[in-house]
Amino acid sequence: MWFERLQNIDRRVIYTILLIVLITPMIKPIGIPLSVNSTTRQVYNLIENLDPEKDIVMMGMDYSVAGQADVHPQAVAVAKHLANRNIRNIMVSFVADGPMLAEKIIGILGDRVTYGQNIVNVGYLAGGESAIKKFIEAPGTTFINDHRGKPLANMPVMAGIKDINDITLILDFQTGSPGYQDFLRQLPAGGPLYAAGIVTVSVPNVMPYLNSGQLAGLLQGLRGGAEYEVLIEEPGEGAARMDAQSLGHVVIVAFIIVGNLAYFGSKRKGKTHGGGDKV
Amino acid sequence: MKRSVPLLIVFVIGTFLLASYFFNFTLPGTNITLKQGASTINNWGVIVTAFAVGLASINLLRIHGAKIINQRSGWVNSAILILTMFTFIIVGIYSRSNPDNESAAKLFSNLFNYAYSPFSATMYSMIAFYVASASYRAFRMRSLEATLLLSAAVLVMLGNAPIAEQVWAQFPVIGKWLLTVINTTGQRGIAIGVAIGGFATSLRILLGFDRGHLGQGD
């Protein structure tokens, strides 16, 4: 009976245990050491190898507010890296939430950037893959004004952009749709390099594109953001939440083990009591 | 007629857009290229989407408005929905139309950051708890396949958790191998199948062989 009760434990017990495990390290950080994935290092090296005099980066702000927890730390860390190296950064959004999140990042960067000079938030273009196609065909002229309503034509950050090949690297932060597949379908062969920052749940899907070289680099969820913060030596939200994520994973594994122990325990009990049908 | 006209529109527009991917010539009698025409049609698509949002919003107003007027069960929720919908619409349109008005921009920004954002994030974070309860309920070693599923899930989770790496340094290595070798193989196969299925379905719709979305009438 004990095993049956354990198998059918109230969900609220599971949720409460998980909640305690997640909140505790946020209040009292543990500081678990974090190694850096090769895919994160690839993105870091891409930016390190850029030339501030001529290279331009397009940052795709295509994640929703819901997925902020997973992707926002990545976007902030990368934006800081670009700002530190004084690389021109054009922030474009193909999801409605994007421009507001871009403004948030620009606020975080503060004095590291001069709006209009080395960073701009051009705003949101509706239409999903059609919008991406339209932007790729004419990146310099698709938007007339930026998200703040100011004309783009006079901004130094937009100078010299005639076609997509004038952009060196596209770094797209996304939670789903439109996503890496939409970009990869529309980008011309031999065009700008493409790297993505994605939510953890999409990582298995993206692996074939990373292995084939279509993606030049990949930031994997919250961990990717934390790893990037380690690389640029500016720990932030990502690193702060890794303890919680780490313990959360361990607790879920523990639940699975307990559940299986209960399952085998009740199976065994059924056999020893002669109830052959009891499972 | 009711089905023939939409089918004809789908065929003509679909073929035009498809052709613009492969060819780029000037349309006879005009100085418009295929690509320019396709770009215009894409823009029409964006406009139709915007109108569809308006149509759906009107439907929302009708359903929830009727609920409020008739004071049916849950009408308070409907009232809150309509109130918040109009608040965002009015503040959003006003702040976009008056970009120099900082108070309006700040209000919209606050509504986004302190109302919409936390609600969305809350829903997304429920997934973490649901993963826990779904894993607890579903991951049982009932069969060989279930055991493999469970083992793969556990190893990938531990591979991603820095604390597990401190216990045994091989966890990330095993997790990465599962993701880059086993997972990628399966993903590629299923992705190709899904893509072929999508291609066949799209072709069927383009050529009018599939009319399920037009209803079952004549």
Next chain:
Amino acid sequence: MIEGTHFVFGAFIILGSIIIGVLLATRNGKLHPKIRRIPALDSIEEAVGRATEMGRPVHYSPGYGDITTSTAPQTFASFDVLNHVVALTARYNTQLIVTCKSPQSFPIIQELVREAYLVAGKPDMFREDTVRFISEAQFAWAAGVLGIFTREQVAANIMLGYFMAESLLFAEGGAQVGAIQVAGTGNLAQTAFFVAACDYTLIGEELYAGGAYLSQDASKVGNLAGQDIVKMITIAFIVLGTLLATAESDWLLELIKK
């Protein structure tokens, strides 16, 4: 012709011709392809029957319901199954709730359901709130659907189409109200959640087989058979490419780039 599209154009014509050719041959009775048993699709009638016995509604979701992007084929495949589900609910006199996220597909779904009830001889079963547009925002939609599960106590939950992060919310939410759940999506990241939390799951392109399997319509079955032939050709290409790559030949790679 635009540079770099020759191979794709050739592949499109050849593979498209094969699919349409097999479709027409099946329609004209020259071919009789058979579809293997798909338990998840068989279970749909069981799910509707269960809801009828319990006197509780059936919930159907076509997912994101997108009809203009690359996920549109999944939505159209879902519409095929929705026709069947409407016919079942009409036969058993069971309430159906269809929730919709996409404003573009909302009028299509409304018409589809209305006409299906008309054809089934039960036009009165279509009510204004049978098809409900919830919200275009992903998690507002998710919250709305979960609310419907709880308030209406759905007994059967059918989710077929393109889903993203909300898939587990729906699956677990449905499990919490004790609904029998059938799900399928082409989004592989979410298939795992459906497998873990639902009773029956369609994996990968089984979703596209739904309409053909349930209706046994010759065109749809032929289309499915055509897909399988294209898959065989793709496998042959993969094998050839692997052998050529092993022999350090770029011939196929250069051909594909044309």
